[in-house]
Amino acid sequence: MNLSAQNQFASKASQLLAWGHWFTLANIGLALVISLAYLFADAAPTTAIGSVYMVVTWLSHTAFITFLAFVLTIFPLSLIFPYPRHIRGMASVLATAGMTLLAVDAFVYYNLGYHLNYSALGEILSLFWRNVTNTPALSTLLVSALILMILAYQLLISNYAWHHLAQLKRLRFGRYISASLVLCFALSHSIHIWADAALEFDITKQDNMLPLSYPTTAKSLLAKNDLLDLEQYEQARQVNVNGPTVSFVMPATLPSCELDADAPQVDIRVFSSTQQLAEFVAANPALQPAAKLLHPVAKQDALFNLVYGLPSYYRQSLTKDSIDPLWRRTPITFDTNIDAYRFIHSDPSPRVRIDQDNTAPLDGQRKVFAFALEAEHPSRITAISQLWSNDPQLQQSTLIAQPQDIIATVLSEYWGCDELARAALIANSLTHTDAMANINYSQGVFIAMRKDRITLLNSDGSYKHISATEGFGVDQQLDIPFLIQGLKQLKKFNAQ
Template sequence: MNLTTQNQFSSRVSQLLAWGHWFTLANIGLALLLSLAYLFADAPPATAVGTFYMVVTWLSHTAFITFLAFVLTIFPLSLVFPYPRHIRGMASVLATIGMTLLAVDAFVYYNLGYHLNYSALGEILSLFWRNVSNTPALSTLMVSTFVILILAYQLIVSNYTWHHLSDLKRLRIGRAITTALVVCFALSHSIHIWADAELKFDITKQDNMLPLSYPTTAKSLLAKNDLLDLKRYQQERSVNVNAPNVSFVMPAQLPSCNLAKDAAAVDIRLFSSEADLTRFIEANPALRLVAPILHPANAEDTIFNALYGLPSYYRQSMSKDHIDPLWRRTPLTLQTNLAQFDFIHNDADALVKVTLDEHMPVQDSHTVFAFTLASESTERITAINQLWSSDSRLQNLGHIVQPQDILATVLAEHLQCPELATSALIANNMLGNDTQPNINYSQGVFIALRKDRITLLSSDGSYKHISASEGFNVDQELNVPFLIQGLKQLKRFNAQ
């Protein structure tokens, strides 16, 4: 009798495992359909081998994580609790949860460029809130319908495969599909090893495309955003201060700005040395300390930041094509004495003045901002000095600012044009609660600031973290979601 019971137990387990393989195969097909979103989230590969790698990786990796989910959930349940009806029901619910998570992750990746993770929980929740709050009833209906359809699919597949198990066992297609997926798995890893050795970044930049795949590295992140200097990387970090090929594209539409009649003029004073700044501060006792200002050690880049309100990533392109600052729109007027921007027409009685080493007395009605371009070393990428202003609201802010933030504050707070500041600048209002990443670009290095930590991501793929207040190196891993947000923001006006 024990033997008979044992045989019945073994038979049920064997049938459940056979059913589980066909059930998993059906879910691999569904997972492949849902994961198509990952393939269209980024720019397509530029080479045939990159496209081939993307396809075989998509097939094999999606199949692998689906099969892994089966091994970790349904397989052990079938061994310890071999009751077909209960297992099939639990498997349908678990598969529905898994597919829903996959769809959510694909949605997050398509919109934000990274996968579900705890460090970016705030941005992810904000994304869902924006989508739900616009049309709450429709969003709830769509999500509920999606989950119900997934569950219905799971129940139909579960019942069909169980009741037609004997017919399915006679088919050879299952073995053929399994063999093809195993070949794709081997091919994808072999191609990746070759690409990593031969610096084929069209392939390695896809490392983090699918969930639970290769971790993102600094090189793959830069390659994905066309910021990796391959020549420099191959020449063992030889010096290259040229900006990447940037094709500046004008926004389709910029909001207008209706100035108040009593709008106060603004002077942004830049000084070449600390001594010049000190002399100016002594002559203008209304100036008060605002905050530390992080700026490129390259003075030309800092001047561009302060004049255009943009990272220096766009300096060469906009200077070469003689493009005025985007924020300079009627009735906003500008005056500057900067020789490198002599193509900009100076307006009489300008609302905003951006000048270098200008010691003329400041009118009492004007709001003044002042800081020095001086840097401790020409070999450094960034420098930190102090920003001064006559605006009493800006005293002792307690956080680090950047040169382009001055214009963002001027437009939003002083000239009452916050929409224009958001559309025409890549910067943060110093008095606002902006969530834009604090970024810049200088000498081929992407600069990201978060609280006290400065991240320098070089075009050769190397990176380092620096404490802004103390100046020492910080040993930490890359915060990939934060950097992806910053790189997307950096390239907002790039046509590529």
């Protein structure tokens, strides 16, 4: 009697395990369809070996995580609780939850460039909130339909596999598919080992493309965004002062901006030394300390930030073609005495004037900003200066801003041109510094700032964190979601 019961138990468990393999195989097919979103989220590989690696990794890794989910959930349940009807129902629910989670992760990766993770929870929730609030009825309908379709698929394949198990056991193609996936798994890892040793970044930049795959490194992150200098990486990590080739793309349209008759005019004074700034401030007591200002020590980069409201990533492209700042649109008038930007036509009665080393007395009716550029130093990329202003709202601020944030403040806070600021600048208002990633680019180094921490990501893949206020090094891991967000923002106007 006991032997018969044991045989019956073993028979049910054996049947459930056989059914589970076919159920998992069908789910691998569904997971491959959903995970196609990851392949289209990034630029396609540029080499044949990169394309081969992408395909074999997509096949093998997706199959692996699907099979792993089976091993960790359905497999132990089948052994502990071998009741077919209950197991099939639980398996369908678990598989629906898993596939829905995969779809959500693919959606997040396609839109944000990184997978579901706790550190980027705010950005992820913001993404979902924007989609729901824009089209609440349609979003609810689509999500509900997706979940119901996945559940219907699970119930269908679960019942079909169980009722046709004897027929499926006689089929041989399942073995061939399994063997092919194992071969792809071995091939993908072999190619990656070779690519890592041979510096084949068309392959390693695909790290972290799929969920639970290779962790993203600084080198793979830069390679994915075409900011990794391979020659530099191979030659003792020397700084590339020329930066990458950037093809600046003008926006198709830019919002208009109508100014009120009483919209304030603005003077921005930038000085070549702290001594000149100190004398100017002493002669104009209306100026009071405002935010701290983080700027590149390369003065041409800092001046470009100030005039264009953009990171210096675009300096060569815009100045080579003598392109005016995007924010300079009628009725906004502009003038500057900076030699490098003499090609910008001066307007009479400018609403914004940017002067270098101009110590003329201030006009009390104008908003004024003043700061000095720290002396250039071969071992430094950034420096912190004090920003002065006669605007009471900005005085005694604890924020750390950048030169491009000044023109963003003028457009958004003084003139009400928020849409133009968002479309034409990569900067934050001094009163809303968390609106987007606080980034810059100078001397081949990507600069990202969050609160007091500055991350300097070199074009050879090395990086370091420093305290913005104190200047000492900070030992922390890379915040990959934050850097991906910043790199996407940096390349807002890039054709690549």
